[in-house]
Amino acid sequence: MKNKNFTDNRIEEMLCNYCSRTPQKAFDFKNEKVKINQNKKVFRYATVCLFIVLILSAGIFSNQIYGIFSQGQNTGTTSEDKKSAVPSGFMVTAFAAEMSDDCDVDNLENKSDKLTDVQAVVECFGNDYSVSKTWETRQFKEDGSMYKKAKVFGDVIYDNDEKTYGDKEDDSDYTGKIYNQDVLQISFMPVYIKIISNNVESIDISSKDGAIAWYQNIKETNDNDLNSSSYLLRHDRSLNNLNAQDLSDRYVCWYPDGTLTDEVLEHTGVDLCNTDFFSLKKDDFTKADSYSNAVLQTSEDFTKYFGDTLTITAHYTDGTTETAEIEITIDYTKQSEDVGYGNYVMCYK
């Protein structure tokens, strides 16, 4: 195999050229419904057909085996053993993590030691805090763009005690106004909730102030594809009638403050269920890019914003129900005017 040497400059140049690719003619916007290309169409039809076949097969198969299990035979699987070990009918465990980077949801069962009983601080994978906020002062030009932004990623430079990367853009010709603006950056992790149940048919879960997401775990064979180890089925303030059988490969996720989630989606097009970070401005300068005042005010009460009460109701196969209320708060390990770092605490109410 031939080994070549590529200098950093050469790679930079190649990447610049590679990302400057353009077809002979730029695309034209057609103000009509987007056509799905043929391959995708075939793939989607094939997926739907396969799904129908699987459903039909599963129906036939379950009818055939129903008689055997209904006569009281025990399969003796590990999964059944685990369920039998749950005395209260259902048990909730949780962890906080950015799903694709720090958490291998595919192997969640193998990482049961990482799952925290909902009675203590919810640890997260990795060394990060579950929640953090920082204020930074940045300078903006009148058109809303950043003043003296760093141009090229590379060497670390220091400016007003702030560490940045790259060379500063030459803004010496700029004579307009400069706006100092405090930028609040909040990053948080969602909480992944695993419900282990025994004789439970379905689960209802609702959040008082947050959002609940329901994920399908997808078994990935491609290690490179960190981005999509799970698939968001739906998210809402409350999700009802989640089939307990599905809880082996589906996950419930809690995200803080559904109101804020909707606000951010409305104003920025960013779905917080797909990201774990957003930034807000302390002062709403009209000339700089900013989010709405409503979002801003909501962010002020940081502790309340990340607090919530979850209600989980289990519907047992014998028709009875049991409900658990779980309170979510933040335990701040570090808190000052400029920064706040903390982890979630989840307790049964």
Place this chain on the structure above:
Amino acid sequence: MNSDFDSYITRYSAELTRLCISLCGRKADAEDLFQETWHKAIKYYSKYDKSMQFDKWLFSICVNTYKNILKSAYNRKSYDFVTEEEKTEFINSIPDISEDNKQDYFELHEAVENLPKKQKLVLVMYYFKDYTVKEISEILKLPEGTVKSRLHSAKSTIKRRLENEE
């Protein structure tokens, strides 16, 4: 659609084309993403805060649409050239390319396509336009540290792959 928007389409279509091509690889997919992005931009234009730069808003829509597209298993596959025509089209689309380094670009393409999607996203955003790490963090709604680390990892992986170390 108002005249404001017509001027945006005229002004940003070329850049959006480049971003879509860099993200999707395949021209047909890139054009779908391009159309979808403009459709969403028109749909949500009433909510666009004009104090924000339009290109950043537009590209964040594009990136979010691309991330949604990736949720389909079909779209998570990396894109390899199948026909000679595709190869020729790829080579012709790269500026300043010479006969000697064509193969390097094919290898670069393979390396980029096989990057973890999150790293690829950051890499493309960084190189397709002169955006800073800070600006990318705003567009992708990621902490700057995450952008830097993904960028660094992506470049290291590409260098290793180009030098056939892995």
